[in-house]
Amino acid sequence: xNKHPLIIDKNTAAGALLKKREAKELRFRIYGILAIxxxxxxxxxxxxxxxxxxxxxxxxxxxxxxITISAEATSADDYFRPVQESLKKHFPEIKERAEILSMYxxxxxxxxxxxxxxxxxxxxxxxxxxxxxxxxxxxxxxxYKGRTSARLNDNQIKWLMALKKQGRVQKFFSTGFFTHxxxxxxxxxxxxxxxxxxxxxxxxxxxxxxxxxxxTAVYLEEFAxxxxxxxxLEVNINNLAAVPSIMFGLLGLAVYINFFGLPRSSxxxxxxxxxxxxxxxxxxxxxxxxxxxxxxxxxxxxxxxxSKMQATLHHTIPxxxxxxxxxxxxxxxxAMGETAPLLMIGMVAFIADVPRNIFxxxxxxxxxxxxxxxxxxxxxxxxxxxxxxxxxxxxxxxNSLAIFLRKKFEVKWA
Amino acid sequence: xxFSRQRPGFERALRILLAAATCVSILITVSIIASVLFxxxxxxxxxxxxxxxxxxxxxxxxxxxxxxxGSSGAFGAIPVFLGTFMITAIAxxxxxxAGLMSAIYISEYSGPRARGIxxxxxxxxxxxxxxxYGYFAATAFAPFLQHLxxxxxxxxxxxSAFAAGAxxxxxxxxxxxxxxxxxxxxxxxxxxxxxxxxxxxxxxxVKKVVIPAALPGIxxxxxxxxxxxxxxxxxxxxxxxxxxxxxxxxxxxxTAVTAQIVTLLTGDQEFNSSKTLAAFALxxxxxxxxxxxxxxxxxxxxxxxxxxx
Numbered sequence: 001x002n003k004h005p006l007i008i009d010k011n012t013a014a015g016a017l018l019k020k021r022e023a024k025e026l027r028f029r030i031y032g033i034l035a036i037x038x039x040x041x042x043x044x045x046x047x048x049x050x051x052x053x054x055x056x057x058x059x060x061x062x063x064x065x066x067i068t069i070s071a072e073a074t075s076a077d078d079y080f081r082p083v084q085e086s087l088k089k090h091f092p093e094i095k096e097r098a099e100i101l102s103m104y105x106x107x108x109x110x111x112x113x114x115x116x117x118x119x120x121x122x123x124x125x126x127x128x129x130x131x132x133x134x135x136x137x138x139x140x141x142x143x144y145k146g147r148t149s150a151r152l153n154d155n156q157i158k159w160l161m162a163l164k165k166q167g168r169v170q171k172f173f174s175t176g177f178f179t180h181x182x183x184x185x186x187x188x189x190x191x192x193x194x195x196x197x198x199x200x201x202x203x204x205x206x207x208x209x210x211x212x213x214x215x216t217a218v219y220l221e222e223f224a225x226x227x228x229x230x231x232x233l234e235v236n237i238n239n240l241a242a243v244p245s246i247m248f249g250l251l252g253l254a255v256y257i258n259f260f261g262l263p264r265s266s267x268x269x270x271x272x273x274x275x276x277x278x279x280x281x282x283x284x285x286x287x288x289x290x291x292x293x294x295x296x297x298x299x300x301x302x303x304x305x306x307s308k309m310q311a312t313l314h315h316t317i318p319x320x321x322x323x324x325x326x327x328x329x330x331x332x333x334x335a336m337g338e339t340a341p342l343l344m345i346g347m348v349a350f351i352a353d354v355p356r357n358i359f360x361x362x363x364x365x366x367x368x369x370x371x372x373x374x375x376x377x378x379x380x381x382x383x384x385x386x387x388x389x390x391x392x393x394x395x396x397x398x399n400s401l402a403i404f405l406r407k408k409f410e411v412k413w414a
Numbered sequence: 415x416x417f418s419r420q421r422p423g424f425e426r427a428l429r430i431l432l433a434a435a436t437c438v439s440i441l442i443t444v445s446i447i448a449s450v451l452f453x454x455x456x457x458x459x460x461x462x463x464x465x466x467x468x469x470x471x472x473x474x475x476x477x478x479x480x481x482x483x484g485s486s487g488a489f490g491a492i493p494v495f496l497g498t499f500m501i502t503a504i505a506x507x508x509x510x511x512a513g514l515m516s517a518i519y520i521s522e523y524s525g526p527r528a529r530g531i532x533x534x535x536x537x538x539x540x541x542x543x544x545x546x547y548g549y550f551a552a553t554a555f556a557p558f559l560q561h562l563x564x565x566x567x568x569x570x571x572x573x574s575a576f577a578a579g580a581x582x583x584x585x586x587x588x589x590x591x592x593x594x595x596x597x598x599x600x601x602x603x604x605x606x607x608x609x610x611x612x613x614x615x616x617x618x619x620v621k622k623v624v625i626p627a628a629l630p631g632i633x634x635x636x637x638x639x640x641x642x643x644x645x646x647x648x649x650x651x652x653x654x655x656x657x658x659x660x661x662x663x664x665x666x667x668x669t670a671v672t673a674q675i676v677t678l679l680t681g682d683q684e685f686n687s688s689k690t691l692a693a694f695a696l697x698x699x700x701x702x703x704x705x706x707x708x709x710x711x712x713x714x715x716x717x718x719x720x721x722x723x
Binding site: 021022024025028029031032033034035036038039040042043046049050053211212215216218219220223224232233235236237238239240242243244245246247248250251253254255259276279280283305306307308309310333336337338339340343344346348366367369370373374381384385388391392395399 | 420422425428429431432433435436438439440442443445446449450452453511512513514515516518519520523532535536538539541542543544545546547548549550552553554584587588591615616617618620621638641642644645646647648651652672675676679680693694697700701704705708709711712
């Protein structure tokens, strides 16, 4: 175990000094381990905190009620009335108006939409008694999921528990979280609109950034002569990579929206803005992979009569493709998580509908997370965490694809 | 395709296309500067530059109506910049020591196996979007800090510079680590071997040989990290607050340049109001600051790299 070939007596002055130096060495090493532990500990804390807060959003509490849609309700277009009548019948002892209202608040107004859809799809159910599962209101849902922050009063808790005893309250898998857009009602809001917006945005972004980035990189690496101009281009691209993302948002606002008059809040503008942001990433990674292709390949092609352009198009670029794809995918994952520039160009509005095309108002998944986490309602905070989980899963998938492609197609030059 | 003839005309056209694409990146930089500068100049017509740079009061919301104008002195940017600097300073206190120590551990101590675990782990940390960090800072770390502060009799605002800065610092750790790992790897092994052969311990070698040799590169990394912190948006928007308090207390609510830009530009307002123009003025100063830092950092790193190549 003796690290030193010279055996030094620990009791001499030199030995004491050595001991001190070794202690210092150990301490220094421990600082390094501590720094890494800090980073990894935080990563664990972040992920577990998000998962603990968010997983419940994939479940929703529902309440089963006996319902008869009356003809009066349909003619008055008040589809919440059957729910109210059912609850009143269920708890006949409640007489006071305020109490009755707080009882109604257990069931989500989603019931109204649900019943209306059912009645319109099949008018024969009007007047027939049925048993239907309705979404609980966000507060009841939060309470049933065990959130201490739920704002239910004692009576509401009592009624909810009474319903539970009769087997009328149960947790279901929440498909709504994936099939709904944003909503003012936490229990009705989902990620479909923002996820669609994100996908549209990424498509626009890649269509603009990939060809442009590839061409820039090929020119700089294969054709540009080394002179002051290529030097400026080089410095400029490296600088662009370090410009704060919010600046690209300001640019998008000033140029795309105010100058070119492209539709505000649209996925098109969002994609073009993010394209500026990831352009330097694509250029830098593409250049690196072009540089990794040995000069002998180009020389061989030229020696056999290919022009410089043919050598590049037929040999260098195809051989560099795995690296280029990896860099591009990393750019996509960067664009997918970017929020600040999208806030600037108005992709932050309340969007309930799923965007139909790249020109319609849209929002993106990270922006949706921002919007939900700003809301004081516990139901939205839960959804923000769940949306983060979805976003992180997407990012993990994208990055795994990049790693897979790199491992599978990487060309090792001896 | 492989037996195709050379087509000089087509190739020349393609070559010009490639060159044109390359010029787009220049165009982007120019248009960032031009568009932001243009709007900023319009702002400085409404509000004198000296008021903006030296004013101590920032309350753009009160200057909304036309008759109040900007000359009421509500556009003094000192509190906003102070907030940014304070948050960035806190972030750097976390990121630079932790990032540097991790880099030292990775490049000087760990074996290839540990390195193979630590580097991807840090890449995961680097790949998490900043909105997630912001969410964590606002919903988990800030309340925790407030609770902790209450326990020891310290008033901590629900949105504080410390909460935003500390989490931002952790976000920047992987950035500092990977940059300084690169520069330390560029230090020739002969220097290390020489030091170790003279009987220095590993830590002495790191402190007296590797770090001095890599210092310019590490400085460059630190400058890039500062630039990154100044420009970071989502964490400060979500965790630092919007009240422009002129304070040096890290536990009170402060605002930052990026947070103000976001607040001024989200929501429906006239594009030409002094409020939106103020956002561009802030953006322009932000751009100048980060540009200066980046140019300096990249120049240092580049010069240093050539030294050992």
